[in-house]
Amino acid sequence: MATDRDGIEAWKLADALFDQWLDLDESERDTWLAAQDPAPGVRAYLQRLIDAHARPGPLLDTPASDLSGVRLGGWTLESELGRGGMAVVYRASRSDGIARQDAALKVLTLGALGASGRERFHREAEILARLNHPNITPLIDSGTGPDGTCWLAMPLVEGQRIDAWCDSHRLDARGVVKLMLQVCDAAAFAHRSLVIHRDLKPSNVLVEADGHVRLLDFGIGQFTDASTERTQTMWRALTPGYAAPEQLRGDPPSTAIDIYGLGALLHRLLTGRTPQADERTTTTRPSVLVRQADDAYHRHYIPLKNDLDRVLLKALAEEPGRRYLSAEALADDLKRWLDGMPVLAQAPTLGYRTRKFIARHAFGVAAAALLAATLAAGIGATLWQAGEARREAANARVQAQRAILVRDFLQRVFASTEPAAGGVPDALELLDEGARRARSDLLGTDPLAAADILMLTGQARQELGQYPDAQADLEQARTLFAREAPGAYREHSDIERALGQILRERGEVEAAQRHARTAVDLAGQALAADGDPKPLLDAKVTLGSSLFASDPQAAKAVFEEVLAALPRHGLQDTELHVDVLDGLGATISVTDPDDTQRQVRIAEEQIRLSRLLDGPESGWYASTLSDQVPTFGRAGDHARAGQLAFEAVAIVDRVYVRPHSKKAAAHCQLAAHLHLNGRFSEAVEHYTVAGDINRQLELSDLHVQACFMFGGYARAAVGDYRGALDDLERSWEILGQHDYRTSPTGYAACGTWASVQLRLGDTEGAAGTLAGCPRREGETPQLQHAQAVAELQLARGESAAAARLAAEMRESRPPEAGDRYWMRPWMLSLLLAHREGRQEAFASLVAELGEHAAMEPLSHCLAAPDETRCLAFP
Incomplete structure (x- = not known):
């Protein structure tokens, strides 16, 4: 065996060719070998391997080397499990009285190894006898055949090669590790x-x-x-x-x-x-x-x-x-x-230890990763300034010194922060200390460095849901940049984008759009200055998001434009790609609700990208999963929707130990999934988690409004009418902030509120609520509102009017399996027919319901038609 590097390389090539030869059927091997033209040394080594393979030991000198039926020791060989250049492995069994034992029996095959091979087999037996470990296959038995052939018996492991297992199960890196x-x-x-x-x-x-x-x-x-x-x-x-x-x-x-x-x-x-x-x-x-x-x-x-x-x-x-x-x-x-x-x-360097420290002790991997990314962005801003200054030698030294100053400043913050309750500081404590020191230590001596730090802390606080503090940091950073570096267009654009996102989260739609448009203008100037298209595309995504509530068609056009631009700039499979798909999927669900196939394709692509970029244990990935739940629900794939909803909540509960908007959103989405499947008690648990977080963080966008509105309905469905009124009142406040009370959503919320008041016996209060429900001229009556009007008529004894209105609602909402709200007017009609003894009308309603009559709570109303059952919230 050659020991020089050339000889080793020749053996490696020969070994690779031998593997290919072994994989072929015997009838194909000679033709394949004749077609090969390796170097002479490689061919010689290959031939030695083939010759050794072709010379079995005495025991294997049987037709086709099939040992089935041969006995070795107390074992009977049954079928071949695998074969290599040195041994063949058979399934074997032995009987001891009434008990049968199966094993994998390994038999030496290569006569070319001679005494060395037998010695190696004996050593393997000795090794296995020494090793008793749950992850090591132990030795059961060993021996030699009559002609001296060695064999070992080990437990029969029904398993898959580890590489095939990882590939077939699509394990992520954590699973592999x-x-x-x-x-x-x-x-x-x-x-x-x-x-x-x-x-x-x-x-x-x-x-x-x-x-x-x-x-x-x-x-x-x-x-x-x-x-x-x-x-x-x-x-x-x-x-x-x-x-x-x-x-x-x-x-x-x-x-x-x-x-x-x-x-x-x-x-x-x-x-x-x-x-x-x-x-x-x-x-x-x-x-x-x-x-x-x-x-x-x-x-x-x-x-x-x-x-x-x-x-x-x-x-x-x-x-x-x-x-x-x-x-x-x-x-x-x-x-x-x-x-x-x-x-x-x-x-480990100081910076490396710092990143890991934050990752362990922040709100979770997602928040810490964001903080590290924001840190990089902050220093990147400084380096951008240094890049600009390269054209001016004098300024270059100043900017480089500022970059070092920012870096050293942040290191001092990380090293000196003392947590309020002992132990280790969390992300918020680090951010508080960083912002405080920027204002007290840097503002007077180097205001541009203070602007860098405040932009960093503001963006990080924004992602952690600390909106008032984030807004204060960002606005001060904007003022400092405007005064000290008016040409820093990228930084100006990033700040405007972040402010727009904060205001959108708070429901200040017009203000959010103003900031987003300003961000687009500034990013356009940055593109002209440095040629980087990404800031402009980022700003356009922010603009599209801010347009969604007021003009979804305009939002869709913006998202389509950005999506088409990604390949031109090599920005596929990036966070920007995820963001634009997120916005596009949401707008298409509004502008093209029947195009569920495209919605599902976009959703699956978002999930793939987020898992790739954010990692499976991040708040961002959980948010992506959660956002896709309605898409699969609309497409009729409720199993997939439920899988995503539960997985998202499991992740956010691990990642976020404090209130966070992503945690609230995931719980609300799971609650909505359970709600739409009639699992109200479970839904209320998750609506409660989401509502508590939304109140603590003072969130008030339309997603939060929907969470409170549907939470109120679910609470009413389980009889918690006081809790329902609290949620519905908060929903109504948010609708007012968005000037959205005259929308169909506002009309539905108003009607549900009145229905809950009727359940509490407050007939006059319900009448006042319904009278105050704003409605656009020509707006089609909304079922929840019309249902509340009919219930009010019933409470006032106006049964004929209630019956007529219920019949109109039944006409517009026939029975369907994918919805639940249609049941309300049908149950009201059943109650009225039963009360008035109109048996034929009752029977006719039952016939029209057909198989839907078995759905709950409709089936309870049919079994015992009274107000409790027939006025239930389905």
Whole structure:
């Protein structure tokens, strides 16, 4: 076996060709081999491998090497499970009285290995006898056949190769790492037992149906205290793509071989490739391999960039001494990555520790990621100024000094913040301290640096739902930029965008639109100055969002324009792509409500992008899931809608420990899903969570209004009429803020409010509410309002008028399976027919209802027609 690098490369090429040869049917192998034209040295090695494969031991000298029916020890071989260059594995069984035991029995096949092969088999038996670990397949039995052929019996593992398992289950990076921790645990146990595996690869790691990992095949394993065999034996006894460099060189064995093997295995699971090194033996950063959006493993790109690159490069270091010292150390770093802690694969810098510190102790990964991103944006603003100043040498020094000042200032904030209740500071405490110090320490000496900090803290507070403080920071930053740097168009545009978003959240639609249009104008000037189109597209998305409430067609046109521009500027699969799809999907649901197929396509694309960019454990991803629930509900896929709603709430409950608008929105969306499926008690629980947050944060956009309005209806459905009035009153206030009371939504809210008052016996109050319900000229009567009028007539004893109005409503709302509100006039008509003894009318109504008569609460009204049952909220 050649030990020089050229010889090793020739063996690697030959090994790859041999794998292809093995995969072919026997009838195709000769033709394939004749068509190959490798270098002479590679062909010679390939022929040696083929010759060795063709020379079985004496026991295997049977037709087609089929051992079915052969007995070895007490075992009967039944069917072949797998075959390699060194051994063949059979399903086997033995009976001991009335008990039957199944096993995987491994039989030595390669006569070319001779005594070395038998010695290796005996060593594997000794190794397995020493290893008793839940993630290692143990030895059941071993022995030799009459002709000296070795065999081992192990438990029959019904599992899938770990790479196939990860691919078939579409595991994300966290799921892959959790599986690898089981492999690391098994390897660490083997090392503590003085055993090195030396051949860690996907085919030697199986995953059972429940996700339990089993490490197999210690066939080339070695005791760490053995010195009789060097690492390099026969090429087929190791796998080139997963073998450590010292294995290829033939160096003495050490546990570092398995550390490399673990790294190579994890590399394969995350990138789909084995590690590749160039002529300088520098391994390519794994994230680079999957950065293209069309790569099958692109879903791992962001996690790899976020520290897994570092972990893998350390495990795969060329020099054994630069790798992790043990499998436990590698596992510990993987656990640190899972927990958001700084990994130890490299010496942590202050900035790196700061980012990790915030990620662990902020409102959750999403909020912390935003804070880090905003920090980068703030310093980026400073560097932009330095870029402008490059044309003026004198200013360049000033701007560079300012960049350093901002950086050092933020580091002091992170280092000095003292939390109010002890322990560690959270994101809000860091932001409070940063804004305070900007005003007290920087404003008088360097107002432009103070503007950078205040823009940073304002944007971060905005994302954390701290709108009053955010607005104050941003407005002061805007004033400072206008005075100190009037040409900083990008910063001006970003501030206007953020202010517009805050005002939109508060329901100040016209003001939000003014800020958004200003942001677009400023971003256009920034584009003319530096040629970057992204700020302008960002500003247009903000404008589209602000237009949605008042002019959805105009909003749709803006979103379509931005979506069409993304490919021209290489901005697909970016956060901007997610934002524009979010806006477009919402507007299409209003402007083209029947185009559910396009709505579903947009929704699935949003989910894919958000999972890729934000990560599966982020508030942004939860918000994306939640936003798509109505889309799938309208398309009739209620199972998918429910899945997304529950998953979104599970995520926000983990991510946000304090009130946050995203948490409120996710709970409200799940409540609405449950509501529309008649699960009112469960819906009320989630409406309550959302309502409490919305009140604490003083949120008042139209989404919040809908949450209170439907929450009031759900509370009425379970008999909580006082709570219903509270929610409906808040809904009415928000509608007034948006000048939306004359809309169909306002009309419905007003009607529901009056119906609840009637349930409380307040007939006059309900009459006053209905009289005050504003209605546009020519507006079609809304069912909830008309129902309340009919119920008021019933309460006043005007049964004939109530019956006529109920009949009109029934005419406009026939029975349907996908809605619930249509039941209200039908139940009212049933109640009136029963009261007045009109049996034929009652029977006619039942006949018209058909199969819908079984729906609740309609079925309860039919069974016992009284006011409690027939005036229920369905």
